[in-house]
Amino acid sequence: DFDYTITGYIIKPQITRSTRNSMHVFLNGRMVRTFRLYKAIEDGYEDFIVKGRHPLAVLQIRMDSQLLDVNVHPSKWEVRLSKENQLEQLIRTEIHEILKNTVLAPKVEVSAARQTYYEPISLDTLDTDMPVQKEIQQRPVQQEPVQVQPVQKPIMEPAEVIREPEPEYIPPAEPEKPVAREKLPDMQVIGQLHGKFILCAVENGLAILDQHACQERVHYEEIRAKLNKEPVMTDCLIPLQVKASADLVQRVDEINEAAADLHISFEPFGRDLLIVRRIPLWMKEIDAESFLQDVMDSFREEREIRYARMEKKKIATMACHRSIRFNRNLTMDEMREVIRQLGTCENPYHCPHGRPTFVILSEKELTKEFLR
Template sequence: MGQIHVLPAHIQNKIAAGEVVERPSSIVKEIVENSLDAHSTVIEVFIKNSGMESIKVVDNGRGIDYEDRTLLFERHATSKIDTAYELFEIRSLGFRGEALASIGAVAKVTLESMREDSTPFKIVYAGGKYDEDTVWHERRGTIIEIEDLFFNTPARLKYIKNLRTEAGKIIDIMQRMALNYPNVSFRLVFDGKDRFKTTGNGNLKEVINILYGIQVSSNTLEVQAESPDYKIEGYIVRPEVTRSNRNYINLSINHRHVRHFKLSESIINAYHTLQPKEKYPLAFLNITMDPKLIDVNVHPSKVEVKLSKETELLKLTERAVKEALMETELIPEVEHKTPKSEKNEQTAMDFTARHEQIREHIDSYTPPVRQTPETFKERPEQEQKSAYTNPFQEARPAQKESAPKDAPAYVYNEPLPKKEKLPYLEIIGQLHGTYIIMQNETGMYLMDQHAAQERIKYEYIYANIIKENDGIPLLIPYTFEFSFDDVITIDEKLDELQSLGFDIEKSGVKQYTVSRYPSWIKAKNPEEDINDLIEFITETDNFDVNKYREEMSIMMSCKQSIKANHYLDKNQMTALLKELGKCASPYTCPHGRPVIIHMTTYEIERLFNRIMK
């Protein structure tokens, strides 16, 4: 007698529920996606006890036809697709027809709906069985309530984490929905208390303000890019606002939230050296593409996707974010914090300008008359000359500026040359031999001299660390011997070593001969450094020449830059600022620390109680 048999439908649904209904947030996602597919403009979600007691979703969508009510809880019953070909161009959020069947198998579901020009109805479905089928009062749209989740599968309850974790996951799902659909009004209610509500007016920046606060929304930068296959729209946040993980990189494709490691990495790469290590940016980007270029039928959650022409999209995304960052002045502002005892009512925020109040004070501000400050110490001429060396002196030699012997320590009557990245800045002094004090009509600026020269040297070294025919030839070549295990790896990576500026050849079964090494290896014992470098490359699975260049550039720029407590004269500070202005990104050092910070005149006047607001 045969042993293979088909499982009953109710067991099939419970098995499917294990994939689709992992936790309460999975239910919220599936139901809200159905509401969005029904073209709802208002969606309200009511949660009790983190969803374990009740999840209720109310929408004003098209509703469900009365004749379709008996198919609602059947597996793979859907109105989204009709043919197999449509699986290759999914245009809706849902399409499998598994959600309601899976939810109904492990919970009690009450569904009330009415489609225009159709009969309203109400269905109660629990544990895979119909309990009621009655007529409902007339209201266009759908109300669905899920109660007693996993009441018939107690083993599943063991895997539910604490209620606070489950609530957090629901909030995360709803926030991403609101960001992906700013033209839909979302409301989320937990145990009778509103968590958030969006207006649905289509203003993404306003949604960001509601969800993340004014600090994030006021620091957003618009991103727009387009290619024949892709269109990228949305906002990124200025580098000074960071998070400790990459979960705040919100990506959607055709308004579907997706998790895509390489896409997130392309955004992180665009912020390269603008943020400290272990800090991540915030981004809110939607990518529009032909549905044929994306496969969403990869995982039951439909969050993981596969992309066609992936490399093209990654390059476009990184370039779009870089351009948005490079076109903006990224000098962070120091803001005066109001004591907690003071209560200020916040008026409606204008999302077309970043700091309207500050701008008003700037426009009416009269800059002080330039005077010669007595902030520079008189030091021997020889010491002044050696304090600071132009980092580009070898590449761009410049004539020394000579001043009369009887000239004052600080003479500054001519404005600095016009810069593309930095505003006009007038140097007025130095603080603790570490920070250069500057001003313009908007307020005061402080520049970290070590971070500034670090940025200058980093960009110069990175651009020049590998050049054709750049290297030191050896009269007597170095010969290195490695183990048989390393020989296989070195043979595979000879091209990478040569691209770093080495002339290296295999001279024996286990021997390699180096006849030239890069000029940037400047050590007392280059043979040891070369050996360490070859070993480093052999031990690295995915060796990347550019990443190695970066690490070397950061290390060398840090070691060679002026340190704190090092006093500079006026000419040296001017030269430093001038070279900083030529950098591609003069706002942060290679480690992501700010080079210049700004305190506006408005904030300074508030500190001295000249402004009482």
Template sequence: MGSIKVLDSAIQNKIAAGEVVERPSSVVKELLENSIDANARQIEVFIEESGMKQIRIVDDGDGIHHTDGPLLFQRHATSKIDMDYDLFQIRSLGFRGEALASIGAVAKVTVETKHVDGNPVFIRFEGGRLAEQIPGKERKGTDITITDLFYNTPARLKYMRSMRTESGKIIDVIQRMALAYPNISFRLVLDHSEKVMTKGNGNLKEVISDIYGLNIARHAVAFETRDADFHIRGFLIRPEITRSSRNYLNISVNRRFIRSFRLSQAVINGYHTLQPKDKYPIAIIDITMDPKLVDVNVHPAKTEVRFSKERELNQLLESAVRSRMKDEMLIPDVTRKAPVARQQTTQDTLDFSNVERQPDKRTETGRHHPVTRNFSKTSTDYRIVPKKTVLNETQEAIGPPAERHVQKPAREAPPAESQTAPDTPIEAAEEAVEKEKLPYLEIVGQLHGTYIILQNDTGMYMMDQHAAQERIKYEYYSENITRGKTDRVPLLIPYTFEFPMSDIIEIDDRQKRLQSLGFDIEKTGIRQYAVTAYPNWIDDRNPEADIEELIHFVSSKSDFSVSQYKEEMAIMMSCKQSIKANHYLDRPQIEALLESLGSCRSPYTCPHGRPVIIHMSTYEIERMFNRVMK
């Protein structure tokens, strides 16, 4: 006797649920699509315990006819298609007839609905079987409630992520739906707290403001293009506002949100040279096309699609984005209201240009040797001077970050006996290593505003000024960020920031980490935060922008250790604050740069691993000029 048999329908539905219902946000997505297909104009979503306890969706759509009740939870029972040809021209969001059957197989479901031409009906479905069907209340639309999700599949429960993660994914689904359908009012209540609310008046820019905040909406630029096959329209956010991931690229096809790496890359290419490396734009784009040109029957989640003219679509999208950005004047608007009666305080700072050192023959002859002076890790010979009222911008950029912030407390001097000579051979070896990090170097000049030319008796050296200052600032930020305590700069008028609801979940989760780094930050509204103090290692030339970028940086990181995060933040800050190429320096600035580099723990590479200094020996130079023949 053979061993092949047909599985029970309940088991079939549980297997299908593994593909369709991956997590609570998948349930929300499927039910929202059903409400939109039913011509709803108001949709309310109520979530408890990130959807694991309850998901309730109420709409004012056409409803379900009472005679369809027995078919509601059967697999492949749908009103969207009739024949196989319909699969080649899908115009609705749902069409498979798998969503309710899959949800009903792993949860307890109640449906109360009334069709415009039918009677009200109440249906209860549990664990893959119809438990009850009775007359319901007279109410237009559908009210569906899912409770105890995955109650009969404990293995799925075991691999659910944290409540915050699941809530964030639900918020993300609803926000993307709201951006694709600005004519529908969406309301999300998460654990009795309203998180998303859109008016449904058809104004997409107003929806952008409701979701991402007013500041981003101000930078939204409308664009539109078309050819014989595609009609593309939406909003692009000006490149001065960036994000650390592609998650803010909202692309829909025939108003169906999709994930497409190639289309996302086309948008990024359209912003070419307008945004820094590893930063991504914000965009809301809808592509209208003949349904015959796109196949949405690729994956049960229906977020992956295939195009028959994908290359033409990518080229059209990229050129449209590039052309629209080219037409814009992309000079950032830095005009801001001046604070009322904001008192300017003057603080002492460390002057790194005045160094007390012993007379040195090479220094007297114009040579520069930053590490031959007597230097100790446990003492400092820098003098404290009042902060200047006006600073040269270039010189300020060259100097160590400590020059631009509050004075660091001086470290305690060691006992007298330890100042005369090292106690142990190990300390003597450490001091020797400190002195030998950089050789004696004489400054020759600068090449192309990018490289510093140096020399000594062994040959020629070239130093990348950007990489050098990256190393200097990286060690400074690394030391200050990783310290347990840091000095803070108080604010008389707090900085206020507004973030999209999808970021709020992560920022709330990492608020204590921000406070441990030296930020006094508190939540002042549903999407607003106020910063009343920040650590003194933040650049004081534009601290508000740097603080906002750091908060975005924190919220974009999902799985990382605290030490890894601090390392990445130190690298980011050092790169952002360093001088760039084609920046000409005078001799005192070059000397200050070389002096600071000589005090670094590892002055040979930048934080990204690129070399800071390269050396060409005298022998190699002479051989190139045929002064030596071997």
């Protein structure tokens, strides 16, 4: 069901803004303001930038005009879309996959006031000659120069290229090779700074690791891997109580269907309460009653349970509590073990909250600061 064709560019998460003003979305050549698509872009960046910061991105979307209603607002800045959930999921997934498979180790310039470091990456998509409105062209825009990479391959093929299979034999296509994600640079531990940072020599520079953020990432991925398996259930000595409106109590079957991924079952208990008698064992490590209340609030507000997002926040909290704290001195072997574990992670460059796990100071920049 290929209803959309997307082209665009996204910027690596080292560069962010305090507002959404640097996110631009075009629908069939028209610039629009749409909170849900802005949110989909931000969700794609969720694991890579800190809360409260916003990415830089330009997306151009072609779609069947029958799926687009531009008569929502007099200025036509706001629109209404059919199959908007499908488009949101596409944007969110593609951006996240691109960032996950891109080397994202931040490089820090000592003379940051004189030069800003960033490198744009392209959102692999179909080429397009999308027109731009005259009124948009006339607006003066001041931007930092960005070198973009050429578009090379499509996110998805449009519907019109789908054909009936040919009768003659067609040899099977070779599987597409996944984008190679480079390993962490080789790091030789030098020592520890103020009980907070691990200092390492790397090729052509110095790596500074945040020991707490590194362990957060390791523990986050370990816990998430365990939770992806069938959970071990445990009985509650005292059933957990969740406040709910009378309407929600009557819709308990609908709620349980939406909460199936949680492996829990709500039961009515009076006019405005639901109870839970069994929970996954991992909920013992958090405030389970508070978590279940969040589940209920999510269903009440959105008529769905965004379990994956709530689970991520709770896992991040669990990982934080298990990790090395600041002001703890580590031995050389302990520091090497932190680095070894970090190297096994799917995303070793950011903690679960989006902060970098390490930065690199280049030898060239250090030499320049000493006037050599």
